[in-house]
Amino acid sequence: xxxxxxxxxxxxxxxxxxxxxxxxxxxxxxxxxxxxxxxxxxxxxxxxxxxxxxxxxxxxxxxxxxxxxxxxxxxxxxxxxxxxxxxxxxxxxxxxxxxxxxxxxxxxxxxxxxxxxxxxxxxxxxxxxxxxxxxxxxxxxxxxxxxxxxxxxxxxx
Amino acid sequence: xxxxxxxxxxxxxxxxxxxxxxxxxxxxxxxxxxxxxxxxxxxxxxxxxxxxxxxxxxxxxxxxxxxxxxxxxxxxxxxxxxxxxxxxxxxxxxxxxxxxxxxxxxxxxxxxxxxxxxxxxxxxxxxxxxxxxxxxxxxxxxxxxxxxx
Numbered sequence: 001x002x003x004x005x006x007x008x009x010x011x012x013x014x015x016x017x018x019x020x021x022x023x024x025x026x027x028x029x030x031x032x033x034x035x036x037x038x039x040x041x042x043x044x045x046x047x048x049x050x051x052x053x054x055x056x057x058x059x060x061x062x063x064x065x066x067x068x069x070x071x072x073x074x075x076x077x078x079x080x081x082x083x084x085x086x087x088x089x090x091x092x093x094x095x096x097x098x099x100x101x102x103x104x105x106x107x108x109x110x111x112x113x114x115x116x117x118x119x120x121x122x123x124x125x126x127x128x129x130x131x132x133x134x135x136x137x138x139x140x141x142x143x144x145x146x147x148x149x150x151x152x153x154x155x156x157x
Numbered sequence: 158x159x160x161x162x163x164x165x166x167x168x169x170x171x172x173x174x175x176x177x178x179x180x181x182x183x184x185x186x187x188x189x190x191x192x193x194x195x196x197x198x199x200x201x202x203x204x205x206x207x208x209x210x211x212x213x214x215x216x217x218x219x220x221x222x223x224x225x226x227x228x229x230x231x232x233x234x235x236x237x238x239x240x241x242x243x244x245x246x247x248x249x250x251x252x253x254x255x256x257x258x259x260x261x262x263x264x265x266x267x268x269x270x271x272x273x274x275x276x277x278x279x280x281x282x283x284x285x286x287x288x289x290x291x292x293x294x295x296x297x298x299x300x301x302x303x304x305x306x
Contacts, residue, residue, distance in 0.1 A: 008167030071171035102269030144302040146179035
């Protein structure tokens with residue numbers, strides 16, 4: 001099963017949802033489409049899923065296909081999986097600015113980045129073959145952040 | 158220590174929750190943009206759910222200011238931590254007006270130009286934290302605390 005998620009951003013991402021429908025002609029596809037307007041009849045389509053169901057679909061899927069949102073990506077990285085990333089393009093009304101395009105350009109080491117959705121099926125196959133060291137829980141960053149907070153609060157006293 | 162944690166729903170909130178190994182040992186409250194994921198993730202937390210501002214309604218950043226000022230006066234946090242998006246603007250401004258220190262953490266997916274939120278709030282914050290060292294260009298006075306994701 002391929003899980004395709006457009007994340008929680010409020011602009012539609014019809015280009016990815018349509019491409020997900022084409023993928024569904026060859027294997028099972030589940031889509032979280034957000035505010036996208038298209039309903040590809042071949043895929044199982046949800047609008048927005050509760051977080052536990054979203055996470056369960058990431059785990060159960062063979063490959064995660066998603067927009068360039070770090071939190072969605074982290075769900076795949078935590079499992080040591082390589083996601084397929086389709087950045088939202090502001091020129092197509094998919095986001096307010098180009099930050100997903102900039103971010104996606106930095107992800108080659110741990111994602112398969114797709115700009116032309118006609119290449120999605122091939123990208124899914126390439127992503128399925130790769131594994132990465134699983135992402136940790138970020139505790140080191142959290143504790144460093146806490147030490148900085150302590151310094152900031154102490155300076156003000 | 159009492160912490161105010163401020164974030165939009167969705168990815169911003171999900172990232173801020175990664176600071177749990179730190180904030181779990183402190184008294185805290187959340188101010189978040191409302192959304193089903195926020196209601197789920199913060200079900201067991203002390204949270205205030207707000208309707209805006211969003212990138213659709215940026216002017217709510219101003220209309221939210223009275224609420225922000227009142228909340229911070231009532232709750233009196235020792236520090237305010239936010240990673241955006243637009244909701245950070247009224248709350249960092251209110252923190253500044255209430256003499257509460259504030260920290261802005263730029264999210265890892267902002268590697269190009271600074272976000273409009275960051276441009277507005279970074280100058281008002283005591284510290285700016287980068288997610289990736291490349292954010293130095295957008296926020297020269299920021300800090301690198303190690304990898305986030």
